[in-house]
Amino acid sequence: MAKKKNGWGKRQRAVIVHGVRTPFVKAFGQFLKLDSIDLADAAVKALLDRSEIPHEDIDSIVWGGVIFPSLAPNIAREVALDLRLPPSVEGMTCTRACATGLQAVTLAAAAIERGEADVIIAGGSDSTSNAPLNLPQKAVHALAPLAFGKAASPSDYLQVLAQMMPIAEILPKMPKIAERTTGQVMGESAEEMARRNEITREAQDHFAERSHHRAAAAISSGRFDDEVTSVETSDGAVYTDNIVRGDTSFEKLSKLRPVFASDGTVTAGNASPLTDGAAAVLVMSENKAKALGYKPLAAIRSWAYVGVDPADQLLIGPALAMPKALDRAGMQLKDASFVDMHEAFAAQVLSVTKALASKGFAQGRLGRSKAVGEIDEDTFNIHGGSISIGHPFAATGARMVTTMANELARTGQETAILGICAAGGLGAAAVLEAVA
């Protein structure tokens, strides 16, 4: 057998060396003028500065996005060029709805495990504030002959005008977070899950309250200082997350009106808000990290992605993905030191935890006799989650990886499991482990 060159094909462990994110900011707020690439630049620049990684050692950038800048959708490459990294730092951009950030990290881990690369910057960013408004196809098709065709006569213009009626059909459509196949808005899916899993409004509001209090405590204690960078904007620097409400309470949350159904339970308070932000993670092979003198925060032990029928329970995916990732890691839920779950909606998180604790679910959906397990509140989303911190779609996964990797390194605990639900009925999970 020919000798392998440049590490190609050799098995090596992928480790998390560092992670940084921008503050997560309410959409149409302080980051209004920064698009997804600007936010990515900010996060990656901070990662480079704080980790002091020699630029020539970087192999590539794997970036994630959900709402793409239409003129330059390969954000990864734009970041490398913007930050004047060596031209050899190649880049690709991936998308997997709300699991995109985790997808970028596991793609990086897979490439490193395969020996394709040793140092990869992975992460994701989204600017909901800069979601492009698309002209309807009808208008595009009518205008195309004028824009790209031969010189037009006045009668051509008239013909195009004639096609533009009625006016409502050619106005740009407001983007909304709806399933393409079912037409259901995600909040309606959460509402349906709450109903079907019998998750009460009270339980959702209590969960949201806890999320805010924990995130606020993490911020005020300085726990996030290592992983959040300030970002310069034309209106001044932004230093911290602005969605967290440390002073909220169950009583205040109870007063909010349901958004998606008049007799519903999902409110602006117990759902994740539209958010702008970016998060970046430095992933390396364990040997390279050692060679460069880094002490890795954690290693990536396993991951799993699943799909469920979007017309059923759109956001139940983590209840299937987490057991799968645990299986692959050769462990059980009770073995995990921390559980970190993306909080799209309190109703969704509580539906997933209920399913994980259910013997019936385990028997019917996983083909096993025992429930996956109960989750201890003290180890669950210990620093809050997407409801309180916010949820820039493609950044959340990388934020969770960073926070949990830091938590393992700080506490000396063994393992953490991540779970993320995503549009299209997708579920994602990953297991991080301590590096001895």
Next chain:
Amino acid sequence: MSDLLLENEQARRLIKTLGLPIPVPERLARATGPYEERPLEDKRVLVGGRGELQDALAHTLTKAGANPWVIGETDSILQPYLAPGEAWARPPTRVSPGDAPEGERIDAIVFDGTGLQSPGDLRELYDVIHPWIRRLNRSGRVVVIGRPASDAKKAGRAATRAGLEGFTRSVAKEIGGNGSTANSVFVQEGAEGRLGPVLRFLLSPRSAFVSCQPFHITKLASGDDAPDTQPLEGKVALVTGAARGIGEATAELMAAEGAHVVCLDRPADDGPCSEVARRIGGSALLVDITDEDAPARIAGELREEFGGVDIVVHNAGVTRDKTLARMAPEAWEMAVDINLGAVVRITDRLLSENLLRTGGRIICLSSVSGIAGNRGQTNYSASKAGIVGFVEALAQQLAKRGVTVNAIAPGFIETRLTSAMPVAIREAARRLSAVAQGGKPEDVGQTITFLATPGAVGLTGQTVRVCGGALVGA
């Protein structure tokens, strides 16, 4: 010819406005697309009766996406529904006996009558269904489940069991105007595991034109694998008379469930037959089934191209109607040979060459008039009643190999055959069914396709009518 009362909105409105004494049929809800994971998505299914099938019902209904409403005095009745309810997030709702809360409507009623012992117990049918029957939504479903009367050791118990069928047939007539159907299912002891797929079929829109029928689930044939979706994946199906009508609809539906369909028709129908085969990605086989060498040619083709066959649908058929006194011998010959003789010869050949694979399915077309008798159809009725005997005998012989053999008896179906009927007779024939309309070829195709699935292993040797609950030939 299209059904004016069904398809012309103005006619429908006019009759309703004038209050004419003409029953306006309800448009039947029909399935679109292949078998779904959850055919009963968000359907509210009322479950009553104190039987032995609660576990099977809980599992089947919940997994199929239904919201179970269970009748019972206390919450202990919900016990079997809790685990599957958690698995598929379909928590059960308890309803008190005799109580039909104001404004609540239901999509289906399932009555588990397997616990009934004596004639007095039949009262439970009344107690469960009476308060709810008017609350049944359009295209609703009633399914009454019991044990086979023939298995009862005591005559009184047999009588009780048999009573379920008569009740169900009458309910079917009463709710047909609403586009709803009622059928009974008799489950042999030990065959409970085979109830699920039958229930999914009967409660879904796929059984739109099946009403008044008893289904007998037995453990006769072997086999247990029953995928919910794409049930015919990897199967080879032969459909005779596939160029048009019921054959065409069946070929299309089977292909949609994953089967490779060999579409057989006469060489004269090359055009339409090949067109069907092309459209569904199957193959065409042009053979006149009455030819002497037809069985050998069909067997040869199936052996060489596919190494065997899983599903055989004997659909090709003709009518040559004349009263017996005026019937020419050719008319007799033709009808009996195509409808029965060829079916027997082709089946024999496939079996003798061992081409029908384990778990195979044979489905033959009978006819309601074959069962009931019809003036001017002595030849046709002889052939179609012959089919009933054929499947009964063959089902016994092939059961060990997991092969089921069944007949389908269509009632009035809107096809080329029935569009040639005189207007008055056609119009009368349509309204004679419980749902007051004719069926579509796809209705027959749906039942054939269901019988061809692995999940229908509990049904064999039976003649299933697809007649909308027709008055004739009960």
